[in-house]
Amino acid sequence: AGVGGDVWDVIVVGAGAAGLAQVRRLREDGMKVHGIEVAAGVGGTWYWNRYPGARCDVPSMDYSFQFDRELEEEWTWKERYAPQAEIFAYLNHVADRFDLRQEFSFGERVDSASFNEDANLWTTNTTVIETNEKKTYESRFLVLATGCLSKINEPQLEGQKDFKGNIYYTGRWPEEADIAGKRVGVIGTGSTAIQAIPMIAKEVSHLTVFQRTANYVIPARNRELTVDEVQSTKNSYPQRRAQQNNLPFALDINQNMKVFNDFTEEEYREEVAQRWEAGGFAFLGSCLDYIVNPEPQRITEEYVKERIADIVKDPRKREILTPKLPLVCKRMPLDTNYWETYNSDHVDLVSIADTPILRMTPNGIELEDGRQFNLDCLIFATGFDAMTGAVTSIDISGREGKKLAQEWKENGPTNYLGLCVSGYPNLFTITGPGSPSVASNMMFSIEQHTDYVADIVKMMKAKNLLSIEPELESQQKWTDMVTQIANATGFAQEGCKSWYLGSNIPGKKRQFMLYLGFDTYVKQCNDIAAGGYVGFKLA
Known part of the structure; x- marks a missing residue:
């Protein structure tokens, strides 16, 4: 309960970009809203991910809120792609400028939440981290703004407890981490590692990278923004x-409007080369049918492999770094000097696909072939239990005691609009599975979601309605449709392994979790609302 056993209109879990946006909008609507955040401050994924080289892969001027024209004017981004510290500062500025901190309890973990069918209320149970004090909140609505990349994936190696050195996780990078002049190992070569490895290599005496899967990497071409660029974008x-809200990724990737067959192969290679020089996700905009047509995908794969051959001098390292998977299987990481880093003598590369890790020893890592690597420090860049992990780590009970974590484990993350789940009335997930989420500019998806949820809450109060949840049938149709859209592209093809599919987490059901196409998604959401919330049960 709140003060004196109050019932809140809405409890919001999380104080990242989504939690801040949701609380601000609900408060503006006159709702009694309270936020709960496990960290000591705001920022969400940008609070935790302080590893060397952490930055966003969406251009900074577009990775920002659009709900306030003055906010857009007063904040000045410095680089084409903002580093963690700058995004963290921006979210803190937003919290201060709109006086949002007072609406949150920080340093408080949400343990469980259950729906009381008689009272139509959610009871949320929390633990204050410092004192272990237990608290309870009652609310009509519960919004999980818990983030897509929040729950870190923590593999346990045999013998890990015996290791005498330091172990760090990129997703929980400690302030006091000290790697200067040390012998360091990194496990993982996904987006995080690709950003971190070049930065780590500059500081350490020796670096060993343990790679399972070689990835395609596109240059970010990051640089400082000029004063003129910033001003013209602001204007x-x-x-x-408005333009980006009508694009498939909610991001301008300088889409070429020709289909692949309109090019000769030579012309298409030239287009790819230009986009490689330009950097960033424009690489995906080389032709209109890129994500559904294997031919342009094949040519871009060849092109990237040629670049690896040009850049990486050592034939053994080059062979290990050359990707074997299709390019569209995964989110393409953006880099600065990733492959170049392997030309340094003090950077070694080990394929654990060929010779897996046997165990950790007190002094480092031993492989199955008996090779030993002595390390002072081991860094796990092993990603996240993405999209679902932060939700399922809360014990959520719906109607008749249904358990959300259990349901999603057995059936995959079924949902409607990526916003809500049948059997869990008045519960909303922000940028959850089944929505465009991380396959779009997250800031656009977050604002669209938080506005949509706020509109529902406002409508419910105005009509004196007590509960809203999706019908089972509409939920099943939605989940099937998301899969069908993905199957038409290369993202979900056989042989693909990615966190979009949940493949990085042992035992997680294989299901493509993202709705591909921000623009069509928004139109569907708007049509559903205009039709009186089609597919929902209102009571």
């Missing part, structure tokens, strides 16, 4: 935002 924000 054009209203038009720019």
Whole structure:
């Protein structure tokens, strides 16, 4: 309960970009809202991920809120792709500017939440981290703004407890981490590692990278923004935002409007080369049918492999770094000097696909072939239990005591609009599975979601309605449709392994979790609302 056993209109879990946006909008609507955050401050994924080289892969001027014109004017981004510290500062600025901190309890973990069918209320149970004090909140609605990349994946190696050195996880990078002049190992070569490895290599005496899967990497071409660029973008924000809201990724990737067959192969290679030089996700905009047509995918794969051959001098390292999977299987990491780093003599590369890790020893790592690597420090860059992990780590009970974590484990993350789940009335997930989420500019998805949820809450109060949840049938149709859209692209093809599919977490059901196409998604959401919330049960 709140003060004196109050019932809140809405409890929001999380104080990252989504939690801040949701609380601000609900408060503006006059709702009694309270936020709960496990960290000591705001920032979400940008609070935790302080590893060397952490930055966003969406251009900074577009990775920002659009709900306030003055906010857009007063904040000035410095680089084409913002580093963690700058995004963290921005989210803190937003919290201060709109006086949002007072609406949150920080340093408090949400343990469980259960729906009381008689009272139509959610009871949320928390633990205050420092004192272990238990608290309870009652609310009509519960919003999980818990993030897509929040729950870190923590593999346990045999013998890990015996290791005498330090172990760090990139997703929980400690302030006091000290790697200067040390012998360091990194496990993982996904997006995080690709950002971190070049930075780590500069500091350490020796670096060994343990790679399971070679990935395609596209240059970010990050640089400082000029004063003129920043001002002209600020001036054009209203038009720019309107345009991006109508794009499949909610991001301008300079889409070429020709289909692949309109090019000769030579012309297409030239287009790919230009986009490689330009950097960033524009690489995916080389032709209109790129994600559904294997031919342009094949040519871009060849092109990237040629670049690896040009850059990486050592034939053994080059062979290990050359990807074997299709390019569209995974989110393409953006890099600065990733492959170049392997030309340094003090950087070694080990394929654990060929010779897996046997165990950790007190002094480092031993492989199955008996090779030993002595380390002072081991860094796990092993990603996240993405999309679902932060939700399922809360013990959520719906109608008749149904358990959400159990249901999603057995059936995959079924949902409607990526916003809500049948059997869990008045519960909303922000940018959850079944929505465009991380396959879009997250800031756009977050604002669209938080506005949509706020509209529902407002409508419910105005009509004196007590509960809203999706019908089982509409939920099943939605989940099937998300899969069908993905199957038409290369993302979910056989042989693909990615966190989009849940493949990085042992025992997680294989299901493509993202709705591909932000623009069509928004249109569907708007049509559903305009039709009186089609597919929902209102009571």
